[in-house]
Amino acid sequence: MLVVLSALRSRLEDLLTERGQQILVVVSPAAQSDREARGVPYPMLSVAAWDDRRQLSALADELAALPVESVVTTDEPCLRAAAFLRERLGLPGQSRESATAGTDKHIQKDVLTAAGVPVAGHVPLDSVADIESAAELLGWPVVVKPRRGFAAIGTLLVRDQAHLDRLRASGAFGPQALPASLHASGIHRGLDHASGGLMAEEGIDVLAEFHCEILRHQGREVYAVPGRYPGPLLGTAVLGSVLLGRDDDHTQQVIDLARDAADALQLVTGFAHVEILLARSGDLLVGEIGLRPGGAMLPHLLRLQHGIDPWALSADLAMGLIPQVALRSGGPTVAWAAPIAPPGWITGMDSADELRKQPGVIDVHQLVHVGQQSPTRVGTLTPAGHVFAVGDTAEQAEARARQAATAWQITTSDRPPHEAPPVR
Template identity: 25%
Template sequence: MPTSESGAILVAHRLPAHVTPLREWLSDVAEQVVLITSREVEQGYSGQFGGLISVSDYSSSDEVVTHLDRICSEQAVSRIVYGTEDDILRLARIRDRYGVSGLSEAAALVYRDKYRMKIAAAKGVATPEFLAPSNAADAEAFAERIGWPVVVKPRLSYGSRGVAVVHEGAELAAQLSGYAMKDLLLEEYLPGIVCHVDGFMQGGEVLLSVPSRYVNSCLSFADGVSLGSVQLDDHDPLAQGLTDFARRTVALFPETDLTPFHLEVFIHEDTQDLYFCEIAARLGGGHIYETLGLTTGVNPVELWFRDQAGLRDGGARFARGPERYGFLLVPPREGTLDEIVATPLPDSVLQHNQPDKFPRGYSAATASTDTVASFVVRGADAVAVESALHACAQWAEKALRWSA
């Protein structure tokens, strides 16, 4: 039987109920739950929990923290639950302030601050050279020393927002003008492809590891090119290398309760060596959680929310099926999507998302997960999945009709 503790369970979460049916997942403790969410999705959760609070500016304002502080000071709280990257640090601080179990601020920072995570990784796995510069002169000296191009990125962002590859001094100076120096990381540019490993970790050990390879790159959106992902076959030496790399990387980072992780790894095109890129203590973006659920038969989001709420279901049991899965994210263009021409989808498509009202104006993508259409596909192996993704990209090119 699942178990939990007494006291309120505070859940701060901005995604709508049709994406995360929290009432269904947390029915055992629904009366203990106080949900803090955004005004846009409040209605979908109405009447489902012991308490419901909505805020007008969920991600950017202090409203969420203010409500959490008030509740923790007024009553006993057993758990504080998060689901997205933008809540990790601020909820960790609340846990620390009131002695609530779960991810602490010190641990959360290592999974959120790209400079701190690079320091942790470099103690045991290959890591590109990096620097948190004090000023523009430091930044240019670093680039001159390791060689151009270099990667410029914010330390606390996610979804590839604000990441740029710069090729010379004037371009670097222009990039630096848009950053607060304390939120800036410079990194050696490694030519090659990027892979990701997703799964669950606990106590510094990997419980589940699913290695995948990106098709194109996480910066493809800047050129209007789709981002895809293919789960690798078990017998692929790359899959085996990534699995071992994930095991060694997780052991270098702060221990957690049962927590999903998303690890990105560079493969140098010349040496084929693996290098650490980033790790997060959450599920990956795009359609990673769907493909993870399809390959294991376990809903990873539900499992994570229940465990954070103190519900113990006898321990997670993960077993991978024989098929492989992947996804494709088609970024929007700057302009108007006039229509989507009725065109048969490839047979391998399991899920497909697209707008249903036209014409519709779009701005160019600013993050790797910005999409106008997306696909989740299935195949007998990685080759079949990648072929399916190419078919989906061709479908999007034919079916989506744009004008300036």
């Protein structure tokens, strides 16, 4: 039996079920209710908090009576819990030390620094009240984030003292209205009560932000594919990416630095998603590294560009199979961009078919429809849809994807559909 810890999405367990594997899925109570309503075919157990040692110990005792072969996950909030269960059950896999370095941003940057991997200056914080003292040490601006955060949720760039005062007055450090499925991670509590504490780091003047998707199997590199975001994640409202070819000026540097970061975190078998900052000074720094596949639509982008399916490869690893990949060479470059719907109730929007008529567009995913409420953006999550376009160069593909996303007309109203106008 394979035990799958699942916090954000069900793709891995769905694939394992399709392949006829016997699985047991551990989810949050909210996710369990949602999946029971969907009628999923696999059994489930739930934990209310991924970092609750008491609950995990009880879960380990329950699993010890079952024929568990491995404990797997592709979700960052579950990495430490999965490592804890493996250790308790005497199963192979990622160690607790590696899982901690992959999920605690302060420990991670200490590990990277010790390995000679360049990162921004950083300090741990006991609370939001320590931001001023961190700024005295690091200088303004500072980036404040939960040490155990993900998808940029709760991450704030604080420009100066006056900006800090405004953020405090607005309640920016307090609880966040996030989907119930995320509550088991504790991320909804906000920076005032962040599970695992806070950290502050130098606010680097970032010219560009890259990422590198890595997969290794028993120390062998299966692939290392670099890409570039439309802009620094903390400085742009546009979500997306374009994968870089060998002729790009930064390709090899990004790959080399990502490999160094993966080495520092003892990645032997599994995925890494490494984010790398290009500072105005010209230096490249590792922003963060997650020991899991890249999120949002990066897996689909890899599939369109190179025929790589990270979810299928995740299932291979879970089943003890050797991942087989042959990267495509040549051909056009693929880019992805995600439009964000204006707030309110959606009253009109272009069809996906209309967007497919835009130059270079090869695929469109529509996530919202007329009559629905526009989703609130959660970090780098919950856009209105996704657009994929091709070009002869990375720049052309990126421009086409962004142009199509911008052209996606979505109108909203502050009133729900069919609501009677107020009596005046």
